[in-house]
Amino acid sequence: MKNKICSPTKLILGALVATTFALPIHLQAADGILEPASLVDRVKKEVAKISIGKEVNIVEAGIYEGLSTALSYRIQSEPSYIDGYYTRLDRYRLRVDLVPGDLIDDDNTPFGFDIRKDVEVIFARQFKSQKQSLTAIPYTFKNFPLTADRAIRRMNVGDFVAFQTNLSLVLSVGTFPELSGTVGLGASTHAFISGEFMIHFYKMPNNHIRMKMIAIRSKGVGVDGRVELIPGVKIIGFKWANNRIKDLVDVEPFKAETGKNQHDLFMIDYVFDLNDPSAAQAFTNVVKNKLRFKDVEISNPLSGDNKLRDAIITDISSAEKIVADDKALKPTERRIHRVFKGSNSLTSTGARMKIGISLAKYERGFGFGQNKIINTDLNEVQNYYLMDIYSLFSKSKLLFGLYGDENIDNTTLMYGANQDFTPDKFISLVLTHEAKMRSMSDDDYNEIRRHVQLMLPARLYSQIDWKHWSFGKGSLPNGYFKEEIFMEPQAMAAIxxxxxxxxxxxxxxxxxxxxxxxxxxxxxxxxxxxxxxxxxxxxxxxxxxxxxxxxxxxxxxxxxxxxxxxxxxxxxxxxxxxxxxxxxxxxxxLPPNDIERLLTYKLTVSAKGVDTVYQEFGKFEDYDLYESLVYIQTVVTSRSYDLRLLIGKDGEITPKAAAEYDGSDLQPQVP
Structure with missing residues (x-):
């Protein structure tokens, strides 16, 4: 029997509670959190039947009238564009949907809303051949690093695992007038708010593991009433119709979008030495506590930034104590090394245009993100930064993706800031170009060399080892080019x-x-x-x-x-x-003989079947901070951030690591 009388607040809170406790991760404690006994066997059986690239539903169930859930699995194999590796992705997604029209028998209700919650677990592994990538036994929830012991025994060096949950709400502005002050809605009748929580794991050599915990709260509006709610779904500022939100499937031959969004984020980034018993126990404690995470406060746009911070830092005292005890040691000697702890307030704008049919697709656009960052150092002192990133991107696909390329140009400005986020000290102007090519020709390779030759003094260009690539058998698959230039304060002062x-x-x-x-x-x-x-x-x-x-x-x-x-x-x-x-x-x-002292230059060129070209001149002192901030920006603004790279001995995703790492210290898979 459907309820006819229910306050908006009680209904929403009730839906959140029902959704939260409908998830398998909350059904069992300890080692069973991610693997109900019957579920693992069901996953294995269904995975064995599917064809490559197809998504199948493993579980579909109606939990409550108006509330449904489904668990699906998808296998993907994609080129990593680094050193010829291929990435195998095993994706498990649990979806929970609630539609108010199914809960309330009243077509004229003034407080209609929709809630969608996704929980996704992604396993990413690197393989030298596409055949190995496709035929590898799927990772299941048993490979999730729920404990230190599992991370050691069931993950190989270079494995990436992501746990992420997204809670999205579309609420009536009339029922919640407080929203008008947080988002500029204009004539829109409804507002979109999303809250996300992520844990990213990287398995490093010698039983070290890097873990990044991220909490995000977003809100926004878009031209013609459309912004990103979930990938492929653009909804906001719409007029309510039939008490339902219609998914907008991205199949238009032409599509143009613009939008502005506000994101608040908090991230903590650790490297754990699991050989140490105290660090291993702290890792286990943190992971299990965070997987019982409740995301109601994350999604609430009216709660303060402290709520966002507390969602991360609650229940990690065991790790933070070790960080404090070891802070005087060298990073390589610490049982737990905290790479980054801080928050970011990001305002992003952008536009995107797509033209496509089955045989040919083209996409281009731009994005601008203005970041206000607080980084807390190991002495718990807060440092303030401004980072502006302007991006241009284009992507083309021909013959169902067999041919095509992708280009990204970023212009990044980094400044130290005062507490009110007024600029204080110039840190760097970073200019980056990245290109991915399904097929790299001899002409492409030579064009890259000409570009680098024009960019650098002859003395430096002559030091680059171009590896004598051969194109005797034609173009090389999965070509990759990246150039990073860091104009530092001393460079600008030398002009x-x-x-x-x-x-x-x-x-x-x-x-x-x-x-x-x-x-x-x-x-x-x-x-x-x-x-x-x-x-x-x-x-x-x-x-x-x-x-x-x-x-x-x-x-x-x-x-x-x-x-x-x-x-x-x-x-x-x-x-x-x-x-x-x-x-x-x-x-x-700049004086040509002082280039290495004044700036930092990084070059990577790779393709399948040839040695990677890597060269670096200079050393940007704030590179680790820059990498952390770019990671934050990418996680927030891109749902297709690249997971397909090998991990270096420092735990970062670097082309150099891919070029040098030979996989010799891979551990055998323990079932």
């Missing part, structure tokens, strides 16, 4: 001060030396396209050059305030010509 006119001249000379840029001018495309290739092509970019020079003049002048210089960087991010050419231009202004 001789010059006025705007001098910058215009040196920048123009640099562009003429490099040849026609690929970027379009910011202030419009000329009606005559021949102007791009004629002898006077530089005139097309005159306005851009003046704007870039004006802001660089401010940046180069150390007498200007941090705020003024930060604002100048901010203005430059929107100029395509600047993003394409600034790295090479700034390097050209």
């Amino acid at each position: 001789t001060a010059r006025d705007q006119r001098g910058i215009v001249k040196t920048y123009t000379d640099y562009l003429l030396h490099m040849g026609n840029p690929k970027s379009m001018p910011r202030y419009g495309i000329p009606l005559d396209p021949r102007r791009f290739i004629g002898p006077d092509w530089i005139e097309v970019y005159r306005d851009d050059i003046q704007e870039i020079a004006k802001n660089l003049d401010i940046i180069f002048d150390s007498a200007n305030s941090s705020q003024k210089r930060y604002d100048a960087y901010y203005k430059l991010k929107g100029i395509p010509l600047y993003r394409e050419t600034i790295a090479g231009y700034l390097i050209s202004l």
Whole structure:
């Protein structure tokens, strides 16, 4: 019998409680948390029947009228684009859905809402061949590192495991007027809020394991009433219809989206030495406590940031005590090394355009994230940072993905900040280009070499070992290229001060030396396209050059305030010509014999069947902090972050690790 009288608050809280206790992870304690006895056998039987790439439902059940759940499994094999490895993914997803129309027999209820909760466990492993990747026995919940003993016996070096749960709510603004102050809704009638909790594990050599715990609360709005609720579903600011939310399946031949979101995140990042009994016990305690996590407060947009922090730091006292006891030791000697503890408030904007049919698909877009970060060091002192990331991306697929490529360009600005998040000290300007190619040709390889040769002084370029790649049998599969340039304070200080006119001249000379840029001018495309290739092509970019020079003049002048210089960087991010050419231009202004002392340069080129090219000049002192902050940004803004890389001896995902690691210390799988 359906209830006809129920307050909005009681209904929502009741649904949350019902959803939480419907999940298998809450049904049993200790070692049984993730593996009800009958479930494991059922998983194995169903997995053995399925074809590669297909998702099957292992469990489907109606728990309560209006509340349903399903457990599904999916196997995937994908190229890692690093050193020719392939990644095998075993994904288990539990979905719980609640629709108010099924709980309340009233078509005109003013407080309709929908709740969807996903719990997903992902196992990722690396293999040298696609055949090995496809034929490997699936990992099941028995491989989940619920205890230190399991992490040692049932995970191999380089294995990645992720546990993540997402609780998403769509609520009536009229019933919850407090929401109007937290999200700009305009004429929308409903608001979207999501709360997530994740634990990511990386198995390292010598029984070390890296664990990152992340709590996220998000809220947002979008143009035409659409933002991301769950992957492939864009809903917000809609007019209620039939008491149900309709999933928007991404099958349009053309689709354009824009949106703005606010994310609050807290993360703790540990490396545990499981050879030490006290560290091993602390690991077990933390994992089991966190898997009993309750995410109601995470999703509540009206609760303070302390609630978000407490969702992570509750019940980890045993680990934190060891961290404090060992902080005076070298990181490699600590029983538990805390790499990062902090929070991030991220405001992100972006746009995306997709065109596609079955045989050919193309996607491109941009994103901008403004991060306000608090990092708590080992002395429990809080340090404040600003990090702005502007990203351009494009992706193409041909013949069902057999051919195609993906390109990502990031321009990142890092500043130390005051407690009110006003800029205080410049840390680095980071310029990154990453390309993934299903097929890398001889021309692609040589184009990369020409690009690097133009970027670096001849003295440094000659030190790169290009490994004598052979294309005698044609193109190489799974090509990968990544270039990272860190312009550090000493580099900017080494640039001789010059006025705007001098910058215009040196920048123009640099562009003429490099040849026609690929970027379009910011202030419009000329009606005559021949102007791009004629002898006077530089005139097309005159306005851009003046704007870039004006802001660089401010940046180069150390007498200007941090705020003024930060604002100048901010203005430059929107100029395509600047993003394409600034790295090479700034390097050209530096003394060629001091490059390694002034900046950091990293290069990775790899493909299947050949040795990886890796080169690094300089050492960016804040690289670990940068990596942690980029990881946070990626987790928040991208649901397709790359898990398909080997893990280095320091626990980070690095191309160098993939190039050097030969798998010799893999442990045998223990059933």
